[in-house]
Amino acid sequence: MKGMKLILFTLLLSILLISCNAKPKQNSNELKQNTFEQPTTITNENQEPDFSGKNVDITDIFLLLPDNVFPEVPTTVAQRKDLLKCIGDEKAFEISPTPIGVCDAKNGYLNLTGMQYGWELCYWNLKDARKLVAINNSTESGGEIRIFFYQNGKLIEDYNYQLGGNQNYKLTDFIDVSQLSSNTQKFAEQQFIKGAWHLFYQLPQNGTSLKVSIDTYQLMNYDENHEIPYEATKEVTLKWKNETWVKD
Numbered sequence: 001m002k003g004m005k006l007i008l009f010t011l012l013l014s015i016l017l018i019s020c021n022a023k024p025k026q027n028s029n030e031l032k033q034n035t036f037e038q039p040t041t042i043t044n045e046n047q048e049p050d051f052s053g054k055n056v057d058i059t060d061i062f063l064l065l066p067d068n069v070f071p072e073v074p075t076t077v078a079q080r081k082d083l084l085k086c087i088g089d090e091k092a093f094e095i096s097p098t099p100i101g102v103c104d105a106k107n108g109y110l111n112l113t114g115m116q117y118g119w120e121l122c123y124w125n126l127k128d129a130r131k132l133v134a135i136n137n138s139t140e141s142g143g144e145i146r147i148f149f150y151q152n153g154k155l156i157e158d159y160n161y162q163l164g165g166n167q168n169y170k171l172t173d174f175i176d177v178s179q180l181s182s183n184t185q186k187f188a189e190q191q192f193i194k195g196a197w198h199l200f201y202q203l204p205q206n207g208t209s210l211k212v213s214i215d216t217y218q219l220m221n222y223d224e225n226h227e228i229p230y231e232a233t234k235e236v237t238l239k240w241k242n243e244t245w246v247k248d
Contacts, residue, residue, distance in 0.1 A: 056150065056153075058104070058121065058122070061131070061133055061155070062110055062121060063080055063081065064150070065121075065135070070098070070119070071119050071137055079095050079096055082095050083099050084100065093114065096114075098113065098114045098115050098119065099113060099114060101113030102205070107205055108124075109121070109203065116140075117139055117140065119135070119136070120134075120136040120138075121133070121136075122134055122204060122205070124208060124243075130150060131149065133148040133155065135147075136201045141198050142199055142200055142215045143198075145201060163201065163245075164210055165238070165246075167238070169236070171188060171189055174214035174234055175188065175228060175233060180228065180232060184226045184227075187223075187226045188220065188226070188228065192219065196219060197214055197218055197219040198214075199213065199215070200212070208239070209240060211236070211238075212235065212236045213233065213234070213235045213236070214233070
């Protein structure tokens with residue numbers, strides 16, 4: 001009798017062991033799937049790109065600019081990316097009324113076209129690894145300049161930096177007064193002393209020097225009787241030497 005109970009106990013134990021081992025196991029693929037990290041959030045196409053740790057060029061800086069630096073209409077990051085893909089193509093005007101005219105990555109220069117006056121972008125490399133970035137938005141009364149400094153993937157606007165430095169300009173820097181009548185010369189000198197003038201800038205595509213000229217129409221108060229002939233106008237060259245501006 002004891003032998004029979006022992007046999008029954010052994011059978012029951014065997015059945016329990018078999019049922020426990022019959023539970024299905026997760027395969028290796030299922031285990032891996034449970035340990036995957038969640039994907040990072042997809043970057044919005046209008047989100048400011050991250051260029052930290054990268055050797056940036058003029059196209060990267062073009063994408064980093066705030067929307068409000070562009071003429072006529074805001075240009076989003078997504079639109080700018082599309083404009084960079086169709087430089088010189090007519091379909092660029094479907095993206096923006098002011099598409100890219102020149103994009104010279106080698107020389108760090110870019111401009112927009114499709115407007116009466118020009119819009120330019122360029123930069124100068126600084127010794128501390130930053131970049132001095134200038135935007136020149138020309139208007140009928142001179143150039144509107146905005147200055148940024150690029151460092152570690154970010155652009156920071158500097159509202160105090162004066163492009164070209166604090167130069168002591170003279171009327172003769174911009175006008176050959178020998179070609180003016182005595183009355184026109186006298187009026188021009190009076191206006192210049194009053195500070196009734198603005199400057200036009202030409203950012204460099206080649207080299208590092210700035211070209212600066214005066215708005216003669218504003219200087220002469222838009223008076224046709226005192227109009228200054230184009231032949232009498234001159235440009236001032238400001239050279240970039242040791243990270244300072246020197247009048248040539």
